[in-house]
Amino acid sequence: MSIQGPLRERVTILTKRGITVDFITPVDSEPPTIDQEGLTVDAAGSVTENWIVVGTVWGRMTPKSGREYKGAGRDTGERSWELVIRYRTGLTASHAIRWKGVDFDIRAIRNADERKRYLKIDLIERGT
Secondary structure, eight states, rough: OOOOOOOEEEEEEEEOTSSOTTTTTTTTTOOHHHSSOOOOEOOOOOOOEEEEEEEEEEEEEOOOOOOOOTTTTEEEEEEEEEEEOOSSSSOOTTTEEEETTEEEEEEEEEEEEESSSSEEEEEEETTT
């Protein structure tokens, strides 16, 4: 299976505190930096998880589908995307992706051609 098209978009890989971050190669990114540690509680008492920036890699984002449904008494939308990046070990569904300021949860990771050249990652956009 060949991957069509270039990997021309910069995506950021995020992790929660305490998850191993040793899979990014020095050639591919800068050293890990911390957005903010722990949890943030705002004035209304809402808790927000803060993520550690693991690194930035080249990839290709492609929209896949979208749907709307009623959830918790309001209309809710869900958009799914596919990300293609060069193969790397250590990436799991507990990581997240940030692209153009939007965060995505990882749903599935597949070795695209079973030759360890590319990963296809199914994503769900957060907060839609």
